[in-house]
Amino acid sequence: MVSKEVEMKLYNAASSGDLTTLVQLLEEDPYLVHGVSFPCSRNLLHVTAIHGQTSIVEQVLKLNPQLARISDSEKSSPLHIAAAGGHVEIASKLLSVAPEMCWRRDDQGMNPIHVAAMNGHVEILEILLLESCMPAMERLHRGQPVLHLCVKHAQLRALKVLVEKLGELVCAKDDDGDTLLHLAARCGQLETIEYLVENKALNLRTRNAIGKTAHQILKEIPRTTVNYSKMENLLTDFSIFIVIPKMTNSIMVVLVLIATMAYQSVINPPGGVWAGDDDKSSHKAGEAVMASTHPDAYINFMNANFMAFICSITAMFLFTIKVHKFLYPFMFMLTFIVNMGMALLSIMGTFLESMYAITPDELMKSKGNNILLSSTVWLSIFGLMPVCAAGVRHLYRWWVSEQSRQQVDLGADAFPLRLRLLYWTSQHLDMPTIFRALR
Incomplete structure (x- = not known):
């Protein structure tokens, strides 16, 4: 002893x-x-x-x-x-x-x-x-991996070492379905969120067991939290691929087709090109015949064709990039829609000008106005209405959120009748997924 x-x-x-x-x-x-x-x-x-x-x-x-x-x-x-x-x-x-x-x-x-x-x-x-x-x-209590433990105790250096050694664990979830981003958002750790977002292994749209993303988890903490806006920007994942995943292939095919049509129209314009030089009329081989026979129509044709090509290329660029820190995702989506719409409108413009150039004047005088009127009505209905409906819906929802924040009465007469009718119409329109994504 x-x-x-x-x-x-x-x-x-x-x-x-x-x-x-x-x-x-x-x-x-x-x-x-x-x-x-x-x-x-x-x-x-x-x-x-x-x-x-x-x-x-x-x-x-x-x-x-x-x-x-x-x-x-x-x-x-x-x-x-x-x-x-x-x-x-x-x-x-x-x-x-x-x-x-x-x-x-x-x-x-x-x-x-x-x-x-x-x-x-x-x-x-x-x-x-x-x-x-x-x-x-x-794993620890409630299935937490060691990486979650690092985030929970704000040990970023240890987290980096473990991610380097155990890269496959970075996407692991605990029993609640929380990823590292969910936990970092809940703890309000800006540096950890920056590191995880830059790592790119984690999907910002991943949902936990109760169906919430990291961005939605962040909204549960007070907005007065230090660096709240920076964390919100980092966790805002806005990508056309994510918003409209089912339409990805179709939209890209349409954009590529528009760009191809615009390119082909430049090298092979309506009416073809002059086969050889002509000293009497100053024509040169390879120049567009339409430029000589219908100069005004040719200028309009080229302008519309150029617009179609530029808008399709711009839409493809917007379609393929991923914007994490974009402050106005609605405006970003609207920019994409406008480019897409302008590309389609421009292609229709090239079609109308081409038809005008190759159609005899007698027939064009009798039928041309009807064609132009029909095209205008069609574009107004199927082109502008969905965009306007999406804009009205966005305006109405913004107004409701503002009134709720100010605790104002939201009775039936609080919002103008015409805008309420427009909102009801936009809600019942059978629009594509791309517009439903703007809700």
Whole structure:
């Protein structure tokens, strides 16, 4: 039985790093290194690891390396304590003696890798991962991976190290379906969100178990939170591919077809080109015949054709880029729609001018006005109405949100009758998905 006095001397020597006193006590009673137990069932290695006494750890490991495999009453091994305290040398020595302790879990279910990550001790984390990355795959309470633990405790440096070593875990979810972005948004961590967005492995549109995205989670915290607007911009994922996924192929085919038609119309205009030079009329080989026979129509044709080509190229560009920080997604979508509509209108303009150039004047005088009137009516109905309906819907919803924020009565007479009728009409129009996305 070890006396309280000897036990206190041993504890003081181990905690203060007094190697001389420790060796003297152990020479007097070699059993001390094996049998002494301090509060919480801790042995000498626990005590020296707590106080970061590397020289004492070396001496104790020489006398009894099995102490590195013993846990205290909280199921924490000396490696757990070294990882929590950030004692790199001690962790390295303990790991060399008992590498299997990387897997040992304490009463919180955490192994030394979890403990090092939670406390942000990157050097120890790298040493442990160098030994084995498999313990880092172990999940915690409610299925949280170690990466979630880093975000929860705002340890960005540790998170970067783990993502570099365990890239496949970056998309992992916990039992609630939360990704790293969901957790970072809930905790309001701007730097973590910036890093995860730049990583591009995570999809901003991913939903958790209750169907919420990271952006929707962010809206649950007060807007007065520091850097709220920056986080909102980062988590706003606006892409035509995402808004209208079912129409992706169809729209791209239409845009490419318009650009191809515009290009072909330039190199092969209506009426063809002159086959050879003509000194009498100053015609040159390759020039458009329409430019000489119908100069005004040819200018209109070229303007419309140029507009169709430029608008189709612009729409393709808007269609393929992904805008994370765009502050006005409605305006971005509207810009795409306008470009798409202008491209279609321009193609119709080239068609009408081409038909005018190749149609005999007698027939054009009798039928031309009817064709022009029919085209105008068709464009007004199927071109402008959906855009106007989308605009009215957006205006109405903005008005409702503003009135709700100001706690104003939203009775039936609060909004002008004509706008309410337009809104009802826009709600019942059978419009394409691209306009429903603007809701």
